Amino acid sequence: MILTSPAFQHNQPIPHRFTCDGDNVSPPLVITDVPAGAKSLVLIVDDPDAVPFAGHVFVHWTLCNINPKTHIIDEGSVPHGSLECATSYGKPSWGGPCPPAGNHHYHFKLYALNTILNVSSEANKSDCENAMHGFIVDQTELMGTYKRTP
Numbered sequence: 001m002i003l004t005s006p007a008f009q010h011n012q013p014i015p016h017r018f019t020c021d022g023d024n025v026s027p028p029l030v031i032t033d034v035p036a037g038a039k040s041l042v043l044i045v046d047d048p049d050a051v052p053f054a055g056h057v058f059v060h061w062t063l064c065n066i067n068p069k070t071h072i073i074d075e076g077s078v079p080h081g082s083l084e085c086a087t088s089y090g091k092p093s094w095g096g097p098c099p100p101a102g103n104h105h106y107h108f109k110l111y112a113l114n115t116i117l118n119v120s121s122e123a124n125k126s127d128c129e130n131a132m133h134g135f136i137v138d139q140t141e142l143m144g145t146y147k148r149t150p
Contacts, residue, residue, distance in 0.1 A: 020098030025076035097146035
């Protein structure tokens, strides 16, 4: 399974447009080579560099129950039928990179599951990860960076 973006390359800067300093819309994503037996996909976007500032890994987006036939997640959109769950911003939606200091790394983690999760939009990253336990058949990651300029 492969996750890419036409907006940025792996381990390269995320364009300003997708951050709190820009339009704060989710970047376009492309999903390929999903395992044949997958029943759903889960996407978690988080920033482990936020721990010294926030006290925890900061969650920017959680999408559960993405149809495994989804090949493109358009900019600023949520795939039909998927469920946005709670983020560190306290609501179920994309919250773009907005680091207080330094260069941060944003991990777009995609999981293929052999089940559909029974979670609500109030579920957080930990709830989703607990629900996924034992059902992950494949996973991949795209990582982008962002550093705010004064």
